[in-house]
Amino acid sequence: MNEISIDIEDVTVAYHGKVALESASLQLKTGTICGLIGMNGAGKSTLLKAIMGFVKPTKGRILINKLPIRQVQKNNLVAYVPQSEEVDWNFPVSVHDVVMMGRYGYMNLLRIPKFHDKNIVQESLERVEMWQMQDRQIGELSGGQKKRTFFARALAQESTVLLLDEPFAGVDIKTEKMMINLLMELRQKGYTILISTHDLASIKTFCDQVVLINRTILAYGNTADVFTEENLSRTFGGSIGDLSLAKNLLTQEDR
Amino acid sequence: MDIIQWFVAPLQYEFMVKAILVSALVGVVCSALSCYMTLKGWALMGDAVSHAVMPGVVIAYILNIPLAIGAFVFGVGSVIAIGFVKAKTRIKEDTVIGLVFTGFFALGLVLISKVKSEIDLTHILFGNVLGISNDDILQTVIISVITLATLAVLRKDLILFCFDSTHARSIGLNTTFLYYVLLSLLSLTAVAGLQTVGIILVVAMLVTPGATAYLLSDNFDHITLIAMASGVFSSVIGTYISYHIDGSTGGCIVVVQTLLFIIAMIFAPKHGLLARSTKN
Ligand SMILES: Nc1ncnc2c1ncn2[C@@H]1O[C@H](COP(=O)(O)OP(=O)(O)O)[C@@H](O)[C@H]1O
Ligand SMILES: [Mg+2]
Secondary structure: OOOEEEEEEEEEEEEOOEEEEEEEEEEEEOOOEEEEEOOOOOOHHHHHHHHHOOOOOOEEEEEEOOEOHHHHHHOOOEEEEOOOOOOOOOOOOEHHHHHHHHHHHHOOOOOOOOHHHHHHHHHHHHHOOOHHHOOOEHHHOOHHHHHHHHHHHHHHOOOOEEEEEOOOOOOOHHHHHHHHHHHHHHHHOOOEEEEEOOOHHHHHHHOOEEEEEOOOEEEEEEHHHHOOHHHHHHHOOOOHHHHHHHHHHHHHHHO | OHHHHHHHHHHHOHHHHHHHHHHHHHHHHHHHHHHHHHHHOOHHHHHHHHHHOHHHHHHHHHHOOOHHHHHHHHHHHHHHHHHHHHHHOOOOHHHHHHHHHHHHHHHHHHHHHHOOOOOOHHHHHHOOHHHOOHHHHHHHHHHHHHHHHHHHHHHHHHHHHHHOHHHHHHOOOOHHHHHHHHHHHHHHHHHHHHHHOOOOOHHHHOOHHHHHHHHHOOOHHHHHHHHHHHHHHHHHHHHHHHHHHOOOHHHHHHHHHHHHHHHHHHHOOOOOHHHHHHHO
């Protein structure tokens, strides 16, 4: 249970020579939900993309379950939900089609779904309460329903490592609660979840670990130890608005 | 009986039978691919590649090798050139595309003008399906089989690639491979289309049927079938019309395609102008 799942060592990422993330190191144990916290431009998405191999680090090493990312992906060990799905919402695919795409990694070359795949898709859609809308073209969904659809696709992948980039952005409270409950269920099953979020208020309710990031990893560890006012002011330092907001949320949470 | 006569009379000529069959086949193949082009937003890319194959076609003529090989090399080469210039300079993509394909096309013109005794420029520019040779028919058939088989096998992966390439990568698919597959098919079908409607109009074959079908359905399978049906219909009817009015075959085919698009644009049940205006 306490194996290292996500292992990042001294990773630096630069875009066109401009460093976005410097010497980041992080070791995340199996069976945890880890909140990735930092202000806009701090490098949260960059870290997740580096883990997925979408941006190449200029130095450092990233392993998931002791494997390099290509092998991890080929073995369906990781699911990734990007920040804003850069997809064409007018594309002629239905909710059901999208979630079935989460199963392609298990299928043969022709991607013909088996009975088991159909079952998993149904189960995933039911868990996010989207089964009734499975035939909708994805452009006909509300913002929350779109997020739920892509979340269901990640569930259908049955990957025990989940990377979620701001899944709660622009989502109603009911959907956020539902997703948090699902994440906690998955942790029970031994999933490792790394989730970037702006919603500091809910961090304590479901994240047992946090990573504080600002162009490098400032601190990480148990939420109780690391999610402190002092650390947060370092994370949001220089950004008065974010800082006072963060303080506000912290005190709210304590009340 | 006039209408039957209209359809039957041209069939007494072997060249017309060949032309109708080849046009229909090219219609099917280009239409199948056009769904991906439309949904990937590759219309400009289609235009670029279809023009850029020209020097390849001429060189293949000179070397006496299948045109498809020359077209393939230059089609894919042009896109690699586009990607290179875009990555290494500050120039925007649409400018780079315009710049590269006209450069290739111009090179093709120069080459043709130097070997003009062997190649008829107008046949390459505007097609010559009424005078198509048996060798060219064989080549079209081979291209069609390759394209349709590839689309059939990789259909799901290509749809995913067009829809959400990030997810495709994250489940371990080789998106670079899929990109070049789509690109190679584009180069190959450009050659097939070149035989019927010519380089100038081949982009219509690679875009219009997909666009028409896209207005008529929200289901990829239905879109593909509708596109292929409209592609065949346009090719066959267009070829007939060109016989009867003694006009440009490529021109007639594309005019029919465009008319179908306009009809769909106005009358499509859900996405048509009428449906939209009654909704609002
Ligand atoms: N594709 C890109 N090209 C150039 N710079 C980028 C790119 N993506 C992100 N950046 C830069 O990297 C930094 C970190 O961005 P990002 O990881 O998106 O932050 P976050 O997700 O925490 O808001 C920012 O300064 C951003 O401008
Ligand atoms: Mg981000």
